[in-house]
Amino acid sequence: MKKRLFASLAVAALVGSSLVAATSAAQAAPRTVVVWSPYQTGNLELWNAALKRIEVANPGLKITSVGSIDMAKSLAAINAGTGPDLSVSNGNGNLGWFCGSGAWQKLNTLIAGANGIDMKSTFNAASVASSISNNVRCGLPLYSEVFAFYFNKDLLAKAGFTTPPKTTTELLNYSLKLTTFNTDGSIKTAGFVPWAGYYGFDMDSMWLGQMFGAKWYAGDRSSAFASDPKWAAAFNWQHDFIAKVFGGGNFEKGSKLLLTFVAGRGDEWGTSHDFMTGRVAMKWDANWMAPLYCTGDDWAMAEKCTAKVNFGIAGFPVAPNNLAAYGSGVVGQGQIGISKGSKNVKDAWIVMKALATDTKLAAAWDSANGSPSSLLAKAARPASYPTWYQPIYDVLTNPNSAYHTVKNTGEHLEESLLQNLMASWQAGDTSNIKTALSDLANKVNQIVARNN
Amino acid sequence: MSLTKVNASALFKKKGALAPPRKKLKVPKLFIFLCLSPWLFGLIFFTAYPMVASFYQSFTKFNLIDSPKWIGLQNFHRMFFEDDDFWKALKNTVWISAISIPLRICFAIFAAWILTKPKRGRNIYRTIFFLPSMVPAVAGTMAFTYIFNPAYGPINKMLQAIGIKNPPFWFLDPKWSKWTLIILGLWGIGDTMIIFLAGLLDVPVSLYEAASLEGASGWQSFRYITLPLITPVIFFSGVTGVIGSFQYFTQAYVASGQVNDYSHSMYFYATHIYYSAFKAYEMGYASALAWVLLVITLLCTLVILKTQKRWVHYPNGSLFK
Numbered sequence: 001m002k003k004r005l006f007a008s009l010a011v012a013a014l015v016g017s018s019l020v021a022a023t024s025a026a027q028a029a030p031r032t033v034v035v036w037s038p039y040q041t042g043n044l045e046l047w048n049a050a051l052k053r054i055e056v057a058n059p060g061l062k063i064t065s066v067g068s069i070d071m072a073k074s075l076a077a078i079n080a081g082t083g084p085d086l087s088v089s090n091g092n093g094n095l096g097w098f099c100g101s102g103a104w105q106k107l108n109t110l111i112a113g114a115n116g117i118d119m120k121s122t123f124n125a126a127s128v129a130s131s132i133s134n135n136v137r138c139g140l141p142l143y144s145e146v147f148a149f150y151f152n153k154d155l156l157a158k159a160g161f162t163t164p165p166k167t168t169t170e171l172l173n174y175s176l177k178l179t180t181f182n183t184d185g186s187i188k189t190a191g192f193v194p195w196a197g198y199y200g201f202d203m204d205s206m207w208l209g210q211m212f213g214a215k216w217y218a219g220d221r222s223s224a225f226a227s228d229p230k231w232a233a234a235f236n237w238q239h240d241f242i243a244k245v246f247g248g249g250n251f252e253k254g255s256k257l258l259l260t261f262v263a264g265r266g267d268e269w270g271t272s273h274d275f276m277t278g279r280v281a282m283k284w285d286a287n288w289m290a291p292l293y294c295t296g297d298d299w300a301m302a303e304k305c306t307a308k309v310n311f312g313i314a315g316f317p318v319a320p321n322n323l324a325a326y327g328s329g330v331v332g333q334g335q336i337g338i339s340k341g342s343k344n345v346k347d348a349w350i351v352m353k354a355l356a357t358d359t360k361l362a363a364a365w366d367s368a369n370g371s372p373s374s375l376l377a378k379a380a381r382p383a384s385y386p387t388w389y390q391p392i393y394d395v396l397t398n399p400n401s402a403y404h405t406v407k408n409t410g411e412h413l414e415e416s417l418l419q420n421l422m423a424s425w426q427a428g429d430t431s432n433i434k435t436a437l438s439d440l441a442n443k444v445n446q447i448v449a450r451n452n
Numbered sequence: 453m454s455l456t457k458v459n460a461s462a463l464f465k466k467k468g469a470l471a472p473p474r475k476k477l478k479v480p481k482l483f484i485f486l487c488l489s490p491w492l493f494g495l496i497f498f499t500a501y502p503m504v505a506s507f508y509q510s511f512t513k514f515n516l517i518d519s520p521k522w523i524g525l526q527n528f529h530r531m532f533f534e535d536d537d538f539w540k541a542l543k544n545t546v547w548i549s550a551i552s553i554p555l556r557i558c559f560a561i562f563a564a565w566i567l568t569k570p571k572r573g574r575n576i577y578r579t580i581f582f583l584p585s586m587v588p589a590v591a592g593t594m595a596f597t598y599i600f601n602p603a604y605g606p607i608n609k610m611l612q613a614i615g616i617k618n619p620p621f622w623f624l625d626p627k628w629s630k631w632t633l634i635i636l637g638l639w640g641i642g643d644t645m646i647i648f649l650a651g652l653l654d655v656p657v658s659l660y661e662a663a664s665l666e667g668a669s670g671w672q673s674f675r676y677i678t679l680p681l682i683t684p685v686i687f688f689s690g691v692t693g694v695i696g697s698f699q700y701f702t703q704a705y706v707a708s709g710q711v712n713d714y715s716h717s718m719y720f721y722a723t724h725i726y727y728s729a730f731k732a733y734e735m736g737y738a739s740a741l742a743w744v745l746l747v748i749t750l751l752c753t754l755v756i757l758k759t760q761k762r763w764v765h766y767p768n769g770s771l772f773k
Contacts, residue, residue, distance in 0.1 A: 072730075075516065075517075079516045079517055101515050101517040101518065101733065102517050102518060103517045196712070196714055197711075197712030197714065259602075259621060259624060260603050261603070263601055263602045263603040263621070263624055264601070264602075264604055340517060409732075410731055410732035410734070411730075411731045411732070411733070413731065416731075419714060420715075420716070423712070423715060424714065424715060427715065429626070429715060446534075447732070450513075450734075451515070
């Protein structure tokens with residue numbers, strides 16, 4: 001009997017110890033999170049340093065970082081089931097697609113959970129607003145990109161202006177004075193060029209809409225291109241501008257002259273850029289262009305500007321009926337999301353949250369490239385930054401600065417379609433802007449309905 | 453007994469000394485299969501499987517992330533009745549095919565004919581004419597967007613210098629953009645030209661000599677000797693031209709990006725497939741577009757094949773049967 005008892009106890013002990021060993025082995029198994037990002041060289045080093053900090057703060061967590069991966073590659077891998085746990089997208093444009101298609105997981109539960117984030121007290125207003133329909137969120141902001149108004153101080157002063165234009169009416173009047181013509185009638189220098197395709201990263205129409213306070217969607221799903229009269233007002237202003245400033249009242253003439261002028265633009269990524277050579281006096285542009293304008297040939301932030309162009313930065317001029325929005329611009333964000341099929345969502349969230357709220361990383365990035373943080377915390381700003389860059393922060397924190405609402409339209413097709421319309425309108429190929437906007441709204445509604 | 457009535461093999465059997473019966477080479481089937489396997493692998497996995505998959509996907513809604521969802525003929529209905537871009541792309545593609553194929557053939561014949569003329573340095577001239585076709589399509593197109601830039605491009609500078617006050621805007625003008633692409637295509641005519649050159653050199657000189665003795669003019673010699681004898685090459689170029697032009701993509705895509713072709717004047721069928729698949733992420737719809745393209749190309753090719761009996765002459769002098 002005793003023998004049996006001992007034997008049973010021995011077996012039980014053996015089984016028990018095996019179970020304990022197995023459990024502890026499972027606990028001790030490395031928790032791995034794979035992070036893919038588009039970053040390279042210096043930015044990747046800062047990024048990897050931040051990941052190292054997260055590893056140190058979370059013993060047992062191993063993070064594998066792979067740089068130089070764009071979203072197309074990430075998307076293909078997510079589709080094939082071999083994607084990373086976390087991937088990074090530059091800009092908001094694709095957020096609707098990642099969120100709507102399920103390529104990135106919805107984060108609402110994690111954000112509201114025990115280890116969640118109070119979005120409003122953590123990120124700036126534009127970043128908080130960067131969700132898709134019904135406040136569904138699938139990405140966290142990593143940094144901001146700010147699109148503001150750049151002006152050549154010397155050229156403006158020469159024309160008798162001491163401040164940048166605040167309204168679209170002023171912008172037109174400034175341009176009338178600043179635009180000059182060659183003896184053959186072609187444009188020599190332009191005050192401002194409201195033209196789809198004149199630099200602008202295919203975002204000109206978005207910026208034009210922002211000046212007039214035009215909404216992209218009314219309610220949750222339907223496109224506002226037709227229902228918001230501000231779109232028609234924006235396009236009519238562009239038409240009027242081209243006619244008055246470049247065509248002496250003749251739109252067709254102005255359009256044709258501008259087409260030649262735009263065709264002769266200098267290289268966007270070098271010293272022959274029209275803004276640097278003085279060929280154009282005022283323009284919409286991104287914050288990442290500022291270091292180039294400042295130094296002439298470098299993309300790194302500089303304390304003092306040494307380039308030929310003496311420039312200033314301000315908020316977009318706004319329509320006279322949208323004056324309250326003066327000081328604002330378009331503000332987007334780099335986004336990070338948890339891929340569909342991630343096997344370690346819990347740890348992925350830990351890493352993602354830590355990255356998005358890492359003030360040290362944010363300040364380092366800002367200091368290196370002038371990429372302002374999306375965080376409200378003061379520590380996210382560099383200890384010192386050049387005073388000439390302050391307007392970028394002002395535009396960033398302006399409550400009216402925002403990126404338009406995004407929907408699942410594939411690779412932000414609503415932006416491409418609007419840009420196409422702007423181009424067709426400026427070339428004189430579209431005669432009735434209201435009908436064209438109505439057609440555009442229907443098209444966008446169809447795409448959104450199809451993708452949801 | 454006449455030879456014609458003799459069973460040849462029987463003859464060999466009887467008189468083995470004349471020609472020994474051919475020994476059948478014994479190659480293991482496995483070896484043959486192994487030799488073919490790389491090609492078979494490619495055919496199955498990179499051609500057959502994608503084709504079958506895309507055929508299935510053409511009846512589905514597939515966004516690359518979720519599993520394909522069967523929607524029957526909806527993609528095809530949308531294509532023909534709801535998608536303006538489909539018709540625009542098809543119209544542009546038909547236009548470029550209809551204009552560029554005959555032009556390319558004429559230009560290639562002309563260039564090849566010129567190259568038959570020089571007595572000295574033939575190979576140098578041939579190399580010069582052929583070189584542009586070796587330039588990568590992307591590089592060639594980018595160079596053309598510079599050369600044809602209306603503001604600083606050398607072409608317009610030249611045109612202005614000879615007194616043309618308002619030269620075209622080329623790629624920037626929707627009315628001229630496709631013509632500029634055609635000029636780009638003609639510049640890279642080398643591959644077609646080399647085939648025509650071979651065809652021209654194949655025409656027997658004796659025929660020209662006979663025609664000359666009969667008093668035929670240069671045009672008559674070309675019309676009644678050269679042209680009929682190079683019709684097989686024209687036929688070949690026509691068929692490959694149709695297939696190629698319906699898949700026209702690289703040059704148009706690069707040029708559109710360079711000049712911001714928002715008017716979609718250089719938006720072709722293959723571009724529409726690309727945008728549907730990789731910009732709108734509608735792989736099901738893109739697959740449907742691809743299958744319709746296959747049917748269109750097949751129909752056009754069949755029409756050319758059917759009509760060849762009437763106009764293609766083969767070297768033995770008889771019409772193709």
